[in-house]
Structures are given as structure tokens and as C-alpha cells.
Amino acid sequence: MADVKPTAGRGKLPAELTSFVGRRRxxxxARRLLSSSRLLTLTGVGGVGKTRLALRMTAELRRTFPDGVWFVELAALRDPGLLAHTLANALELRDVSAEPAADLADYLEDKQLLLVLDNCEQITEACAVLVSKLLAAAPQLRILATSRHVLGVEGEQILPVPPLSVPTEEVAAGDATHYESVALFADRARAVSPEFGIDDANRAQVIELCRRLDGIPLAIELAAVWMRTLSLSQILDRLEDRFRLLTKGKPTAPARQQGIDAAIGWSYDLCSLAEQVMWARLSVFAGGFDLEGAEAVCSGGGIEPDAVLDLIAGLLSKSIIVRTAATDHTSAWYTMLETIRQYGAARLGEAGTAVLRTRHRDYYRELAARWEEDCFSPRQADWFIRMRTEHGNLRAALDFCLEQPGEAAKALEIAGPIWNFWFAGFLREGHRYLVRALALAPEQTHSRAMALWSGCYLALFAGETEQLYRMLAECDTLAERFDDDLLRARIAEISGHALIYAGDLAAAIVRLEDGLARFRAIGDGLGEFDTLILLAAATFFLGDPRADRFSAEALDVADDAASSKGYALWGIAIVQWRDQGRNEEAARSLREAIRLWLPLNERTGIGFAVQALSWCASSSAPNEHAAKLLGASRAVWRSSGAHVNQTTPYSQFDNQSIERVRQALGPATYEKAYAEAAAYSFEQAVALALGSEEERPGVKARPAGGLTRREYEIAELLAEGLSNREIAARLVIAQRTAETHVEHILSKLGFSSRAQVASWVTEQRST
Structure with missing residues (x-):
């Protein structure tokens, strides 16, 4: 099919949450070097501002790249083997094989995009290998990396990021802010002390402070936050004490490193002993933490669980940690800058790190068990969103299990129970973890049996048929050894599922009915529901009238479990469409399912719904909109990573729909519309499926995503990088009102960060 480039401005970039100061040169x-080379690495010490510089530059350049600018955060990634999977997920390419690097190379071959790899120093060698492969395969690809170390790739341009400019001589008060370091200090000081200003009385002290910190942005920001409680003289005195300590301990340390070490170390010294301990212990988390996790992992050894909240509040007030907004489905989430996290980790020491990582691992084992117990309930949406937020910590816990000799069996107890979380958005990653853990923990335990079933489930959707049947045979043997009725029911379910995809529908129904009876006998609601959905699908494809009953029963069982209810609505919709010809009702059911899945990032479910919407459209009105829906279906399946659309029953309906629309439009018109939508981002494809006003002629446009006009206005301000306080000032509303609007926006769009809102707004502007 013809390749149609997506609209310029696609991609994902985090929003800049604070003002950007200086860096014109x-x-x-950076723009000059990137225009003349395909790989530019920004290097420099931690805290010098490499990421902020990269974000500002790429935000300005994003419309230069027709296929977008894509930001990939690597700070929390420790397993080099997950690098290609992480890039694929960031690029919305989840439909990858066991060789994701090769799939990435194929995908990027004709793309003109900019890939931003942030914090490469943790996995420099793996980054270098993958970057070399991608640049060789994709002649129009450009890569911007930030790292404390160069990658060492042929053709790499290197731009050392220096500290901000510092006055070298006495300057007038009005001229001091012409220097970047002084301007940054003044900006951040005003954020905590609005009356602050540089005048003749304090000018010399501000300049001395910036000099002592050598213009390192992070060091200056850490010092500025103390303007809330200390005077400039007090800040300088304490910094001087810290520098004397550094000079004694590390006399050969580079000045720039001394500057950041002094600022972080000084902030550490100003913390109470309990806050220092908490800072060090919190460094074990990857990508952030919530209060419950901090209480479970970091209490003990002199810190009571009830004291953790006050200690977090203290670290928050000192800007050691940062809080992100909570939504209807989440609790408050806290993060640390990587440089600050590493400082805390160094305070733990090797023995302390081992203890804390074990406690961290055990907490996420417990969390996985709680997920398995409670995820089929009215709290299902909360669980999906929570686990997505905890993704970095789940990775860290699994990596720890797989790194430590004799601990791999514990990985089975984390990765196995959350099979439906992996299925909903991280299919290949979950599959990889399970395969690795099963290989390293061959003992014939009950945990292995359960993990084998989870591996079968993910292998089925990943298209790994041979592996599926190999694991299924061992799982069957273990089910009999342990006399486990739940495993027997699950084996019947997965066997029937595989038979559906193979096109043997009659045999599938027999196995699924056996599984349904077994699940009902032991009272397993999730298994009963899943099997009813599969029976609805199998009987639907076979033209069996029982499809209506199975889908209605599934809806009754699903109750208020949001993701499951979405699948039940899908089952009802396909019956409405095919057997009853109620296209409009079917479309409404499918769009309702998509809205249920969006906050959960349940891309596989959304793939089913968009695919079925394309069937409805092709039969009722085989026009360009139907052609686009067929293309959008392909885009969503690509984003989900599941191979459902390639299996016989589903592909038959796809092929029938394609042929119907092609005949109605003519091949050329069809190909153009289809290819345009097939190149959509996930967000664009979903907007089309939900009937965004831009795609419906004659309807007056209104904000997308279910936002009110005021919410969309605030979303646009988020995209500009404004804080809640700045939004309130711009719109002349109370700050709490602005915060409430932001929380509603995050909830309606199903996002967990302001950065995602900023990327979504950019997508809306470009469509």
C-alpha cells in the first residue's frame, strides 16, 4: 500500500514544568550540529541541564520532522536487554518479535524522525550498539542523546554542556540577571519567596553563590529552595562548610563536580538524620513511589511507618523529591532527579542496598499477589492505572530477582500473577520476563505451573505458537501433579483460545465449555468471564446463535470491572452488528468500550474495538471514513503488540471489509485513505474511532477527548509548560481551581503526567 507520511509535529515530549533560562549559544x-550530523550527544556532569537543553531544542524542532520527535527516558532502565523494547514502546510499536532491534530498524527505515535518548549512561554500550544499527538502517533518522559519557558511535557529534554563565567581575544590580546563573537563581528564589529581588544589598551574595556553585543549574535550584527559610548569608556559610569538607575528602575532584556535590551534600546535611536515612532508602525505587510503597519498604530500623509521611513532606519541602498530581484513580506519586537518587544510593552502601532491594522486591511480590486477588472487581481501573505507574518498580524488582543467584523463582511470583497487566500494554516485555524466569528457575513448583500458564497466554498473543504448546504441555503435567482444578480450567481456556486463532471453531467451543464449567465449579469469576467472552467470539464466528447469550452473561459477570466490561461490550456489539444489523447500537457499544479502556491504556482491547468499528462502517457506509477506520485498526494493533488481527477468524472479516470498501471507492482512493490512517499515532487512531469532530463533516468542532472548552484551554497551557500557579494567574482563577481542572484532564484522557497531556495537545493541533 502507498506510504503516506503522518502530519508533522507527531511524537512524545515531556512538558517543561519550570521556566527555561538562558542557553542561547x-x-x-545543538541545532547546527544536529543539522549536519545524524547523532548528537549532549554530555556533561549530572545536574548541568542536559535534559532541559534537549527538551527545549527538540520542542522547537518538532515540526521539522514529519514523523515526529520521540523522547525516551532511560534513567530507570537497568536491563540492557529491554532497551529495544523500551524504544519500541515509546514509538508505539508494540507489534515486535523476539528480535525487537530488527523490528525497530525495519519500522524506522523510511521514517524521518528525531529520537531523543535521555540518560544513556546507565547502559552506554547497549545504546551504542542499538543506535549504530538504527542509524545504518534508517537514513533519515536523527538521534539526540544525553549522557555523562559519549556513546562512541561512528559519526557521533559531541556537544559538552557547560554550566550557566557566571559574573566574573562586579556588576550593577540591574545587569546581574544578564548572567544565566544569576537569572536562574532569581527565578527559582521568587518561586519560593515571591518578594525576592536582586538589589545593591544582596547582589554580591547572589553572585558569590552562583560562583561557588560554578553555575550548575541543579546546584543553584537546590540552593534557591532554601530561600524559603534561610537568608543568603546563611546559605553561603553552610556552602562554605561543605566545600571545606569536600576539599579535605576529594582534593582532586573537578570544580564542576565539587559544585554539584557541595549543593547536594549541603542539602543532605541540612536534612534531619531521619530525613537523610529516608532519602537514602527511597533511592531503591525506580521511576518514583507512592506513600504506601515508601511506608512498606523504607520503615523500620528506627523509622516507624507513621513517621514516613512527615519525612516525605520534609524532603518535598527541600526539593529533594517532587510530587506529581493525583487523579481519581491514583494516589500522590513522588519522584527524584536521577542525580539526587544516585547520591542517596551512595549513602546506603552495598549491604544497605541489598537489604533495601530485597524489601523492595518483596513489596512488589505482595503487590502482584494483591493484583491477582482483586483486579477483577470494581477497583479494576484503579489497579490497572496503579500498576502502569509502578511499571519501573516492577521492572526493578524483576531485574533484582533475575540478577541474584537462586532468586529467579521469586520473579515467577511477580511476573506470573500480573499476566493481564502485561497483556494490556507490555505484551512482549512480560513475555520476555516470564521466559527468562522460567529458564532460570526450572524447579517443578506450583509457582512455576502458574507462571507457565501466564507465559502460554502471552505467547499466544505474541504469535509464539511453538513455544505456547511446549509450555502448555508442561503446565498440563504440573496441573495433574498438583491436582489443581484452577490450572485445569485455565488450560482448557487457553487451549480453546488457541483453537479459535487456528480457525478450528467447533473444537474451540468444546474446550471452552469444559473450561467454563470448571471455572464455575470453583467460583473463579475472572476465569468464568474470560471464557464467556471467548465463547461469544467463537460462536459469533461460527454463526451460532448462542453468541448473544454468552456475551450477555459476560456483561452480567463483569459488573463494574471496567476493563472486563469493555470486553463484554465488544461481545455484545459484534452480535448487534452481524446478527441483528444494528450498526449504530454496535458502534455506540464499541465506543463506550474504548472510553472504558482509555484510562487503563488497554491497547489490546482498544484494538478489538477499533477493528470491530471498521467492520461496522464498511458494511453500513463503505466510504473514505470506513477506509480510514480500517487503517486506524492496523495502527492500534501495531501499538498493542498483539497479533489477533492476523489470526484466521478476525482476518477473514478484515478482508471482507477491505474488499467491500475498495470496490465502493476504487483502489486508488481506498489505498490513500487507508494508508493515511494506518500511519496514525495511537491517539489519532482512537480520536478517529471515537468520532472526533474533525473527521465528521458538517459538525461544528469542539474539544476532543471528552474535555470541556475550559479544560481544553488549560490542556493547551499545560502544553506550554505552565505550572498550576501560572495557569491560575493567566486565566484569573484560583490555583486550587486550576489544580482541579488539571486532575480532571488527566483522568478523562487516561494520562498519569502533564507531559502526556502536552504530547496529546500537540497531536490534536496537528490533526
Whole structure:
């Protein structure tokens, strides 16, 4: 099919949450170097501002790249083997094989995009290998990396990021802010002390402070936050004490490193002993933490669980940690800058790290068990969103299990129970963890049996048929050894599922009915529901009238479990469409399912729904909109990573729909519309499926995503990088009102960060 480039401005970039100061020369140099080379690495010490410089530059350049600018955060990634999977997920390419690097190379071959790899130093060698492969395969690809170390790739351009400019001589008060370091300090000081300003009385002290910190942005920001409680003189005195300590301990340390070490170390010294201990212990989390996790992992040894909240509040007030907004489905989430996290980790020491990582691992084992117990309930949406937020910590816990000799069996107890979380958005990653853990923990235990079933489930959707049947045979043997009725029911379910995909529908129904009876006998609601959905699908494809009953029963069983209810609505919709010809009702059911799945990022479910919507459209009105829906279906399946659309029953309906629309439009018109939508981002494809006003002629446009006009206005301000306080000032509303609007926006769009809102707004502007 013809390849149609997506609209310029696609991609994902985090929003800049604070004002950007200075860096004109570096911005110009970075743009110049990136225009003449395909790989640019920004290097420098931690805290010098490499990420902020990269974000500002790429935000300005995003419309230069027709296929977008894509930001990939690597700070929390420890397993080099997950690098290609992480890039694929960031690019919305989840439909990858066991060789994701090769799939990435194929996908990027004709793309003109900019890939931003942030914090490469943790896995420099793996980054270098993958970057070399991708640049060789994709002649129009450009890569911008930030790292404390160069990658060492042929053709790499290197731009050292220097500290901010510092006055070298006495300057007038009005001229001091012409220097970047002084301007940054003044900006951040005003954020905590609005009356602050540089005048003749304090000018010399501000300049001395910036000099002592060598213009390192993170060091200056850490010092500025103390303007809330200390005077400039007090800040300088304490910094001087810290520098004397550093000079004694590390006399050969580079000045720039001394500056950041002094600022972080000084902030550490100003913390209470309990806060220092908490800072160090919190460094074990990857990608952030919530209060419950902090209480479970970091209490003990002199810190009571009830004291954790006050200690977090203290670290928050000192800007050691940062809080992100909570939504209807989440609790408050806290993060640390990587440089600050590493400082805390160094305070733990090797023995302390081992203890804390074990406690961290055990907490996420418990969380996985709680997920398995409670995820089929009215709290299902909360669980999906929570586990997505905890993704980095789940990775860290699994990596720890797989790194430590004799601990791999514990990985089975984390990765196995959350099979439906992996299925909903991280299919290949979950499959990889399970395969690795099963290989390293061959003992014939009950945990292995359960993990084998989870591996079968993911292998089925990943298209790994041979592996599926190999694991299923061992699982069957273990089910009999342990006399486990739940495993027997699950084996019947997965066997029937595989038979559906193979096109043997009659045999599938027999196995599924056996599984349904077994699940009902032991009272397993999730198994009963899943099997009813599969029976609805199998009987639907076979033209069996029982499809209506199975889908209605599934809806009754699903109750208020949001993701499951979405699948039940899918079952009802396909029956409404095929057997009853109620296209409009079917479309409404499918769109309701998509809205249920969106906050959960349940891309496989959304793939089913968009695919079925394309069937409805092709039969009722085989026009360009139907052609686009067929293309959008392909885009969503690509994003989900599941191979359902390639299996016989589903592909038959796809082929029938394609042929109907092609005949109605003519091949050329069909190919153009289909290819345009097949190149959509996930968000664009979903907007089309939900009937965004831009796609419906004659309907007056209104904000997308279910937002009110005021919410969309605030979303646009988020995209500009404004804080809640700045939004309130711009719109002349109370700050709490602005915060409430932001929380509603995050909830309606199913996002967990302001950065995702910023990327979504950009997508809306470009469509």
C-alpha cells in the first residue's frame, strides 16, 4: 500500500514544568550540529541541564520532522536487554518479535524522525550498539542523546554542556540577571519567596553563590529552595562548610563536580538524620513511589511507618523529591532527579542496598499477589492505572530477582500473577520476563505451573505458537501433579483460545465449555468471564446463535470491572452488528468500550474495538471514513503488540471489509485513505474511532477527548509548560481551581503526567 507520511509535529515530549533560562549559544550550537550530523550527544556532569537543553531544542524542532520527535527516558532502565523494547514502546510499536532491534530498524527505515535518548549512561554500550544499527538502517533518522559519557558511535557529534554563565567581575544590580546563573537563581528564589529581588544589598551574595556553585543549574535550584527559610548569608556559610569538607575528602575532584556535590551534600546535611536515612532508602525505587510503597519498604530500623509521611513532606519541602498530581484513580506519586537518587544510593552502601532491594522486591511480590486477588472487581481501573505507574518498580524488582543467584523463582511470583497487566500494554516485555524466569528457575513448583500458564497466554498473543504448546504441555503435567482444578480450567481456556486463532471453531467451543464449567465449579469469576467472552467470539464466528447469550452473561459477570466490561461490550456489539444489523447500537457499544479502556491504556482491547468499528462502517457506509477506520485498526494493533488481527477468524472479516470498501471507492482512493490512517499515532487512531469532530463533516468542532472548552484551554497551557500557579494567574482563577481542572484532564484522557497531556495537545493541533 502507498506510504503516506503522518502530519508533522507527531511524537512524545515531556512538558517543561519550570521556566527555561538562558542557553542561547548552546541551543544554536545543538541545532547546527544536529543539522549536519545524524547523532548528537549532549554530555556533561549530572545536574548541568542536559535534559532541559534537549527538551527545549527538540520542542522547537518538532515540526521539522514529519514523523515526529520521540523522547525516551532511560534513567530507570537497568536491563540492557529491554532497551529495544523500551524504544519500541515509546514509538508505539508494540507489534515486535523476539528480535525487537530488527523490528525497530525495519519500522524506522523510511521514517524521518528525531529520537531523543535521555540518560544513556546507565547502559552506554547497549545504546551504542542499538543506535549504530538504527542509524545504518534508517537514513533519515536523527538521534539526540544525553549522557555523562559519549556513546562512541561512528559519526557521533559531541556537544559538552557547560554550566550557566557566571559574573566574573562586579556588576550593577540591574545587569546581574544578564548572567544565566544569576537569572536562574532569581527565578527559582521568587518561586519560593515571591518578594525576592536582586538589589545593591544582596547582589554580591547572589553572585558569590552562583560562583561557588560554578553555575550548575541543579546546584543553584537546590540552593534557591532554601530561600524559603534561610537568608543568603546563611546559605553561603553552610556552602562554605561543605566545600571545606569536600576539599579535605576529594582534593582532586573537578570544580564542576565539587559544585554539584557541595549543593547536594549541603542539602543532605541540612536534612534531619531521619530525613537523610529516608532519602537514602527511597533511592531503591525506580521511576518514583507512592506513600504506601515508601511506608512498606523504607520503615523500620528506627523509622516507624507513621513517621514516613512527615519525612516525605520534609524532603518535598527541600526539593529533594517532587510530587506529581493525583487523579481519581491514583494516589500522590513522588519522584527524584536521577542525580539526587544516585547520591542517596551512595549513602546506603552495598549491604544497605541489598537489604533495601530485597524489601523492595518483596513489596512488589505482595503487590502482584494483591493484583491477582482483586483486579477483577470494581477497583479494576484503579489497579490497572496503579500498576502502569509502578511499571519501573516492577521492572526493578524483576531485574533484582533475575540478577541474584537462586532468586529467579521469586520473579515467577511477580511476573506470573500480573499476566493481564502485561497483556494490556507490555505484551512482549512480560513475555520476555516470564521466559527468562522460567529458564532460570526450572524447579517443578506450583509457582512455576502458574507462571507457565501466564507465559502460554502471552505467547499466544505474541504469535509464539511453538513455544505456547511446549509450555502448555508442561503446565498440563504440573496441573495433574498438583491436582489443581484452577490450572485445569485455565488450560482448557487457553487451549480453546488457541483453537479459535487456528480457525478450528467447533473444537474451540468444546474446550471452552469444559473450561467454563470448571471455572464455575470453583467460583473463579475472572476465569468464568474470560471464557464467556471467548465463547461469544467463537460462536459469533461460527454463526451460532448462542453468541448473544454468552456475551450477555459476560456483561452480567463483569459488573463494574471496567476493563472486563469493555470486553463484554465488544461481545455484545459484534452480535448487534452481524446478527441483528444494528450498526449504530454496535458502534455506540464499541465506543463506550474504548472510553472504558482509555484510562487503563488497554491497547489490546482498544484494538478489538477499533477493528470491530471498521467492520461496522464498511458494511453500513463503505466510504473514505470506513477506509480510514480500517487503517486506524492496523495502527492500534501495531501499538498493542498483539497479533489477533492476523489470526484466521478476525482476518477473514478484515478482508471482507477491505474488499467491500475498495470496490465502493476504487483502489486508488481506498489505498490513500487507508494508508493515511494506518500511519496514525495511537491517539489519532482512537480520536478517529471515537468520532472526533474533525473527521465528521458538517459538525461544528469542539474539544476532543471528552474535555470541556475550559479544560481544553488549560490542556493547551499545560502544553506550554505552565505550572498550576501560572495557569491560575493567566486565566484569573484560583490555583486550587486550576489544580482541579488539571486532575480532571488527566483522568478523562487516561494520562498519569502533564507531559502526556502536552504530547496529546500537540497531536490534536496537528490533526
Amino acid at each position: 548552546e541551543l544554536a550550537d
